[in-house]
Amino acid sequence: MVKENKRANSSDSARIDIQLKAQRLEHEIEQAERHDHDSADDLIHVTINGTEYMSIKGVKILNFCRENGIEIPTLCHMKDYSDIGSCRLCMVEIEGYEKLFAACRTKLEDGMVITTESEKLTEYRKEMLRLLLSNHTVDCMNCPKNGGCQLQELCNQYEIKDTPYAGSRRKIEDKLPKLADNPYISYDPSKCIHCQRCISACNRAAVNHTLKSGRTGVFHTVEAPFGPDWKETGCESCGNCAAACPTGALTLKRKEKYHEWSTKKVLTTCPHCATGCQFYLLVKDNQIVDVEPANGPSNRGLLCVKGRSGSFDFVSSPDRIKTPLIKNKTTGEFEPASWDEAISLVAGKFMELKEKYGGDSLAGFACSRSANEDIYMVQKMVRTCFGTNNTDNCARVCHSATVAGLAKTLGSGAMTNPIYDITHDVDCILLVGSNPEEAHPVVGMQIRQAVQRGTRLIVVDPRSIGLTKEADIHLKLRPGTNVAFANGMMHVMIKEDLIDHNYVENFTEDFDKLKELVKDYTPEKVGEICHIDPDKLIEAARMYATAKKAPIIYCLGVTEHSTGTEGVMSMSNMALLCGKVGRSGCGVNPLRGQNNVQGACDMGAQPTDYPGYQKVDKPEVREKFEKAWNVKLSEKPGLKATEVFPAAIEGKIKGLYIFGEDPIVTDPDTEHIKKALESLEFFVVQELFMTETAKYADVILPGRSYAEKEGTFTNTERRVQRIRTAVTVPGDMRLDTDILIDLMNAMGYPQPHLTASEIMDEIASVTPSFGGISFARLDAGETLQWPCKDKEHKGTPIMHVGKPARGRALLYPAEYRPSQELPDEQYPYVLTTGRILYQYNAAAMTSRAPGLMEIAGEGFIEVNYKDADRLGIKNGERIRVSSRRGSITATARVGRKVSEGETWMPFHFPDSPVNQLTNAALDEFARIPEYKVCAVNIAKM
């Protein structure tokens, strides 16, 4: 049915993009088939330009033609989001009608005879172009869109050099001001062709509703939020509007610095959150000059402000560390060193410590921001050379509770369903402790799309986040009461008999224990614990349980508690009781934090697991790895990252290797981390920048960023996606895998030099769930979600289909336990921490993007207006925030976002280093710290 696309060319990235597109169409047709068309009657025959085709009723002419290699010009159509048919360029002739039809919005019907090219059509199209041109400032030579302008391209194609018309709108549009106050985006009305793509992008794709229609007299206007009041407009600066604009009217300002034709495009994966958006890096003269979205399976052509504008400034930042650095013990200053020097020092020192104190005195952390191949080599080095399982990654402090919790209950600790599956065509979304609009913005956009289409939304969050404005129900929980909430939900589900008995009976165990436990969690009692309206709890239980398709989506609001693992298990309990696991549009879906935090866990950077969650304490597993790696391995599970620091203070850990993490900023209770690092005998950091943590190192080894290497990231939906070399930043930095391989060899382990692709082959050979994954398949355009057992296996979009991976899923009865530090007289407020849209984690990447810093570059604290009134705190005032562990300042944002007695702070900003305040209380299973609750006091300064 889908004929070969004639546009395919030999360029790799273009080829891959086209393949992605083709998959999209197939998927769409499948969807259409599944939902709207059940019978064979819906298969129709049409004739296009004399050739007969078979299609499915309801597919639009333009989409069908494009996928069949028939080009039809358009300037206003935007697949999935806009088919207003305003440019009239896609007009086609249909037999039997005198009137022409806009192909973008006319659906195929059986027997249609369509002509897409004729003399008349060409003449009309030319006339449309002349009319468009008459209202368009033609300064192509100076236009940032030169070469990428679709109006220009069509004018060239139709040989339109100028226009005989004076233009209807010129008079007014030339006088409307150019809006260019937003740091990234500008709007020039004189080049606008009023195709409304930007308005559709903002309202129907990003669903942010800040770009609006207006009018001046008889003309339609675009009210773009980039004028002097840009900060107040609610614009997220995501730039999806600019990406949609066919001309130079609405553009990214940086386009002025390059021409489309002078760049090379490299398809890669976004380095920020774990949504795994696919985009192209645009490279000119070995510099990344821009980012363009690709139609990836998780982002579907969308990007957020970080992905589009925060993904490249840092790569060639002047403060990249460019040579190995060794700290001069006497001066305390870092001094440049050669690689030979650094490698032999590091290898020698670690081996010396191993000799002296044993392998378990050493530890090495991998980085959940780096590639799977890097992470695999870190844990391999720790296990083979250090001779210990003391390896971990920063999932420990974000989603270790998920990994532990879901593995325990379902048998696999990962997101069960794909993003597309849980945001398209679902009846209800239960969103717990997750603010995807800020932390996973492209998922947030897709949730907003779903809600706009009528999906019910239950938001369970202590704050009135953006999505609560659209939520059917908002349960504004007291922080730290998720387990009570979930038990209350289940109490109602059981009491009102809303559970899936068949599923519970056949696929779960310990239902009786759970039933017994939740008996006490009456809505009234839970209402009191959680500070919520019992009615809303009951309704939420009913709404979720009775919805046909309803995913649970959760994030760090569930995991980052001293009861985080139990919180996670409570999520799976709810889904299991309702039989909502292993089905499309359902499941338990943690939104993993960082770009490759899923991969970091998959790759075995965990003290208990080899790659693929193979347990280190299982003899047969260990034997397998001993054979594969040809070395004796420790049988003792290692220390978790959050245990390594106290162990260092106690003197049990002497040497530490940190690959790309910054625990001083990101781990709770900063002072105790500093103390731990100071207690080490030898400390090595492999990094891009001089982070707070790197300052404590004895040796710093400069690695390469995601844009300078080959590799893979695994996104939150277990999808393994490629990153590719776009640039080579000048300096003595080396491929991270090469550094690790050199170190391993220097430490006496004969590790052959392998490319990233070869490392993935090794991963596949030792990791059953990665068995079928290879660069070759990914580069051929396949997108693979593990488990992918062999070369024939297509990957696993939805897990636990048929039955849970564990066989029978465990219903774990978790009693609610309060957070470890509750407010008291001295520290009467609860503090929760989190992320904002414009920054990422320790801000190593985003703080190097000046535009992001301009939009949001200062630390703040959200305070309830009643508390602020009582304390005399004004909005925008700098206040002091203190806990038992420290005291910092932050700008007060007074409002209704947090409840009375509660506060909230982002953790990105060095001017308000909130982790000086947070509590390092740990969860008993995953040892995840309680970032989400500690007691603080706030005061006027």
Added chain:
Amino acid sequence: MERKLAKKGNMNDRMDIALNKLKSRMTSYPPGMCPLVLYRSILQMSMNQSCGKCVPCRDGLVEAERMLRDILNGDATEETPKKLEALCKMISESADCAVGVVAANTVLHSLEEFADEYESHIKKKRCVGDTQQTVPCMTLCPAHVDVPGYVAMVKAGDYAGAINIIRDRNPFPTACAMVCEHPCEKKCRRSIIDQPINIRGLKKYAVDQISADQVKTPKANVATGKTIGVVGGGPSGLTAAYFLALMGHKVVVYDEHEKLGGMLRYGIPEYRLPKARLDEDIRAILSAGDIEVHLNTKIGRDITVDELREKYDAVYLGLGAQLGNRMPVDNANAKNVIPAADFLQAVARGEKIDLTGKNVALIGGGNVAMDAARTAVRLGAATVRVFTRKRDDYTALQSEIDSAAQEGVRFRTLVSFLNLEQDKNDPELIDALWLQPEIVAEFDQFGLVKTEHSSAYPYRVKCDYLILGVGQRCDVADFDSAGIPTERGRILADETCAIRGVDGVFSGGDCVTGPSTAINAIAAGQVAAHNIDEYLGYHHKIICEAEAPAAKPNKCVPTGRAEIEERDAFERREDFNHVEIPMTPEEAVREAGRCLRCDHFGCGSMEGGRCAW
């Protein structure tokens, strides 16, 4: 010199064709347009009408038009409107004939009426915010029903789907099919080609094919545990109840009557809306969710306002305006003087009122007056005479007036009411009314003609029964004393149906606006339901389970509008049976086929182009 009659088919005659087209352009002038553009069009037409004799008109109007164009083109300064005003003042005072005077006055009027729009164009070079052309029928329907959607459903033969699309915004498809004043038809784009779509007629066709209570309402949300008290079981209260129930709230409806329906049951006569048909809507509404009904219960008498507020999470007051006004004259309380609303209610309740052989007089020209007049005819009255002061007082739909006339109702206009003459035999009755002939005078500020007494003598009209169709009000006394703000028989609520200063109490419909149409009351109930949900901290979605079929281009062949015919006047005036003759299937399909699908073609496909909230 030889004289000639005007030549047949002369230029003037031929131009009338074009002028008729202009008329249809005007009737279909879309909502959401810039007023200055309209004024510029008027000015252009005006200046083109100049005969070219006098300077101010022939040259001044052209300059005025140029100034208006500058304003629209963003070339104006703050001085421009002042100059425009001075110029037009000069033209108005110095032009020789009405062509120039009226043109200039029109511009002067615009400067006053649309000062905000002028200012916005001069300062910001654009219209006042949110000016956007939207689909006319959806926009003008107060409840914003997806009209093209259900018309397309009718065309496709999916009548249940049509009812579901209507009910997404209006749970009274049947009642509105019978009695809606159909503001949706006012600016129908089809008028550009021929005449508006008969939207109400198509709705009636749909509910005639399958009754509303046979079409399942959308699946209600799960129970929320919240309970809303609704006072008034009329169109507004029941609409609120319907949507609140779909959102999962429990609703308790109080009504003082024996049955639900409010003015739809007790105000609109059986021959226009058979009560059995109204019951279809009500049954469907009650099936939507958890709705409990307390009839024969009057707030203030059986339960207090404070009790209501205490008992329910929120309260909606949809009381209607059921008290008929009387006139402040002697004998206004005589037994044979009755407000139209009370008269219609009594008939609806089944009270025996025999008007056989009686001379009935009726004051007022609104729809209620027409209902009363036609009812009086059916009750056997010998004569039914309607008196109004001026033509403008006939606010009833023209079709109602026509039907009444056909049924023998007589009309006399340009009379003012003087006094009622007491019956000499029975002081509790009147036997005549005195009327003063009037003549028309100037227009008032709202553009309505005023009258003054004529020099003709007053005259006496013999009258056995007088019906007063002079307005209704709401029984607000008990609400007023409970702290609900009221003014002249109306509850004071804003456009969100919230009552300022009274937390959790909402109100809408006739009790807020004064007597109005069912669809306005329905719109208020819908708005209130959503805002009550928001007030309680929710944002519940109502899920419409029907989707309109794909639009196909219309060939725009001018085609007559299928009107709904009524039974023969002499036959129908003998009974209370429904007067309308159903459309035939071919009529309905052809009529539905006239729809231009403005939801798909034109502005309807743009973001926000379907309707302006």
